[in-house]
Amino acid sequence: MGGAVRDQQQQLHPCDSLLLELNVIWDEVGEPDTVRDKTLLELEQECLDVYRRKVDQANRCRAQLRQSIAEAEAELAGICSAIGEPPVHVRQSNQKLHGLREELNAIIPYLEEMRTKKVERWSQFVHVLEEIKKISSEIRPSDFVPFKTPVDQSDLSLRKFEELTKELESLQKEKRERLKQVMDHLNTLHSLCEVLGIDFKQTVHEVHPSLDEAEGSKNLSNTTIERLALAVDRLREIKIQRMQKLQDFASTMLELWNLMDTPIEEQQMFQNVTCNIAASEHEITEPNTLSIDFLSYVEAEVLRLEQLKGSKMKDLVLKKKSELEEHRRRAHLIGEEGYSDEFNIEAIESGAIDPALVLEQIEAHIATVKDEAFSRKDILEKVERFLNACEEEAWLEDYNKDDNRYNAGKGAHLTLKRAEKARILVNKIPGMVDVLTTKIIAWENERGKEFTYDGVCLFTDTSFLNGVCFSFFLEVYS
Structure with a gap:
């Protein structure tokens, strides 16, 4: 019988087989029906509970798949x-999908691809945004509020990227223009600091600490540019003031050199000073040319020359007086001095007259004589030619009186040639007199005084000219 039961069990469902085996056992044991019924109810309830758990588990799995599909589709759409x-x-592009798992598996590749695209696009956005942030902090630090990378990634379109790119390009252009302004100001400041002997790094550090750094970005704000421009203007004003001071020293130095006949070798030591006497502001570029130390050095030399001038004042007055007399001699104004009392050496030595004032008066007289000489130049040249003609006329008269003038001898041909030239020149005397007389009359009318030659009036003093020359003057003047 046991074999028959086993065969029957093999033909039944596992649960039915186990239930049949349980009944056999109960029969052998003599289990009461109430106990059997209770046990069967318990078994049935346990089976229902297992089925319910499995159904709930399957339901949750389906819900999760649907949620994952919805989330994937939503993320993909987003x-x-x-x-x-x-x-x-x-779903629309693939109609052969069977089940939620296949549907989810079909969405995943598209979703991964789009996620990769989004990451790449976001990296581009981050790069542009960081550049915008960096440049904004450089050129507009006062208005700039540091911002973190935006977390809103809802708009990563090419249109938005182009907008940010254009904004970045605009900021880059503005940065280039500001950087050019800053570099121009820095170059100008560097040149000015070199000329003035001022510490360039300290100067720009006072404007903004970032400007004296060789590496790293520089502050390009409006405030920095304005402060740089003010620093340039301030140093340029200092340069102009010092340049004028140096040129004043150079002028004084040249005057003292000329006054005291300073040797060229000594003057060459300060050639870099005098060469800038007429230079404009932008032409002075040599380092330390206008430094405080160099100006003090030049000033000390000027003071030394001034002291030397004071010790040599008497010699200077005599020298200038001789120079004045030489100018008057060349202009044939001898006999019109009238200034001996002004330049009295005894008065200078006694301290009754300021030697500097005397030098100024002599310089004024020299300037007047130079002006007078310039106005007389043309007449003096014609007087010299006239006097030369008179000398030749006198020589010709002596020559004509010489009975041996035609005798052949050594140099006779040269004397004959001179006689021929003298006759030609003497024949020009009337014309010379006419021209000279006209010039002198015009000069006297313009100046309102007589024209004198070494103190002699040409038309009234017969001691000035001799013979026929003076007769020509009298004839024309009368």
């Missing part, structure tokens, strides 16, 4: 919308 690409509809 990414497509964010990066500006058309939406992807996996």
Whole structure:
């Protein structure tokens, strides 16, 4: 019988087989029906509980798959919308899908691809945004509020990226223009600091600490540019003031050199000073040319020359007086001095007259004589030619009186040639007199005084000219 039961069990469902085996056992044991019924009810309830758990588990799995599909589709749609690409509809594009798992597995590749695109696009956005942040902090630090990378990634479209790129390009252009301004100011400041002997790094550090750094970005704000421009203007004003001071020293130095006949070798020591006497502000570029130390050095030399001038004042007055007399001699103004009392050496030595004032008066007289000489130049040249003609006329008269003038002898041909030239020149005397007389009359009318030659009036003093020359003057003047 046991074999028959086993065969029957093999033909039944596992649960029915186990139930049959349980009944056999109960029969052998003599289990009461109430106990059997209770046990069967318990077994049935346990089976229902297992089925319910499995159903609940399957239901949750289905819900999760549906939720994952919805989330994947939503994320896919969101990414497509964010990066500006058309939406992807996996269900519509694939009608042969069976079950939720296949549907989810079909969406995943598209989703991964779009996620990669979004990450790449976001990296581009981050790079541009960081550049915008960096440049904004450099050129507009007062208005700039540090910002973190935006977390809103809902708009990563190419249109938005182009807007940010254009904004970045605009900021880059503005940065280039500001950097050029800053570098121009820095170059100008460097040149000015070199000329003035001022510490360049300290100067720019006072404007902004970032400017004296060789590496790293520089502050390019409006405030920095304005402060740089003010620093340039301030140093340029200092340069102009010092340049004028140096040129004043140079002028004084040249005057003292000329006054005291300073040797060229000594003057060459300060050639870099005198060469800038007429230079404009932009032409003075040599380092330390206008430094305080160099100006003090030049000033000390000027003071030394001034002291030397004071010790040599008497010699200077005599020298200038001789120079004045030489100018008067060349202009044939001898006999019109009238200034001996002004330049009295005894008065200078006694301290009754300021030697510097005397030098100024002599310089004024020299300037007047130079002006007078210039106005007399043409007449003096004609007087010299006239006097030369008179000398030749006198020589010719003596020659004509010589009975041996035609005798052949050594140099006779040269004397004959001179006689021929003298006759030609003497024949020009009337014309010379006419021209000279006209010039002198015009000069006297213009100046309102007589024209004198070494104190002699040409038309009234017969001691000035001799013979026929003076007769020509009398004839024309009368």
